[in-house]
Amino acid sequence: MMNIADNLAGIHKRIELAMRKAGRMDRPKLIAVSKTKPVEMVNEALSAGQYDFGENYLQDALVKIDQLSKSNNKNKKIIWHFIGPLQSNKASQVAEKFDWLHTLDRLKIAQRLNDHRPEHLAPLKVCIQVNLANESTKSGIHPTKCLEFAEKIMLMPRLSLQGLMAIPKRLTSFDGQYEQFMQLRQLRDDLTRQGVGVPELSMGMSQDLEAAVCAGATMLRIGTDIFGARN
Numbered sequence: 001m002m003n004i005a006d007n008l009a010g011i012h013k014r015i016e017l018a019m020r021k022a023g024r025m026d027r028p029k030l031i032a033v034s035k036t037k038p039v040e041m042v043n044e045a046l047s048a049g050q051y052d053f054g055e056n057y058l059q060d061a062l063v064k065i066d067q068l069s070k071s072n073n074k075n076k077k078i079i080w081h082f083i084g085p086l087q088s089n090k091a092s093q094v095a096e097k098f099d100w101l102h103t104l105d106r107l108k109i110a111q112r113l114n115d116h117r118p119e120h121l122a123p124l125k126v127c128i129q130v131n132l133a134n135e136s137t138k139s140g141i142h143p144t145k146c147l148e149f150a151e152k153i154m155l156m157p158r159l160s161l162q163g164l165m166a167i168p169k170r171l172t173s174f175d176g177q178y179e180q181f182m183q184l185r186q187l188r189d190d191l192t193r194q195g196v197g198v199p200e201l202s203m204g205m206s207q208d209l210e211a212a213v214c215a216g217a218t219m220l221r222i223g224t225d226i227f228g229a230r231n
C-alpha cells in the first residue's frame, strides 16, 4: 500500500535539495496533481497538510470538488487548479469552481472566463500556457505572441494574470530539462521588462522537478510521485 504522506514528505525533501543546489531561499508551491485519482486519496493528502490540487479532466474534477466541499470545514481551504486543456463551452464551469487556470491560450476562452467568474469570488488567477518548441501538436501561445496576448488578458477585470506555464518536451537529462525551463523563465523576465509583470512560473513535474526548481519554478505540478502511476 502506498503512503501518500510519505510520498509528500519525499517530494518536499527533493524540493529542498534542489533549492540548496540552486542557492534558492524562496520555496516553490507544490500542486498535487490528483487527476484520475479518487477522493480518498485527496483526503489523505489533505490530512498531510497538502491544500493545492491540480485536475485535468473537468467532469471528474467537478465530482471531487463537490464531494469535498460537503465533507468538513478544513476542505474549504482547498485551492483547485485546472491544468488540463479547456474547451470554450466548459469555461464557465472552471470560472465557477476553480481558483486557478494554468492553461490559458485562447482569447475566446479568456473572455468566457471573465464573463462567468462569479461576483462573490476573487478574480480567477490565470497562467498563460506557452508552447516553447512551437510543437504543432501542443497547445499554448507561441513565445513571440505572448506579450500581445498578456496585454489583452490584463484588460479583463475578472481575471488576474499571474504567470506563465509550460509542459516542455520530455527529456531525461538534467541539462536538457533545465535549458527548456530557462526558456520560460527568460520569457517571463522579458515580459516583466516590457511592463507585464507575471511572477509565477508553473513548470516541473515528477520526472523533472529538480531542473524546474533550479530554473526558478514557483509552482510545481506533481502527480505520479505523490499518488502513484495512472492507468
Ligand SMILES: *Cc1c(COP(=O)(O)O)cnc(C)c1O
Residues within 6 Å of the ligand: 033, 035, 056, 083, 084, 167, 205, 206, 207, 221, 222, 223, 224, 225
Ligand atoms: C498530469 C500532469 C502533471 C503531473 O505529471 P506527473 O508526471 O504525474 O507528475 C503535471 N502537469 C500537467 C499539465 C499534467 O497534465
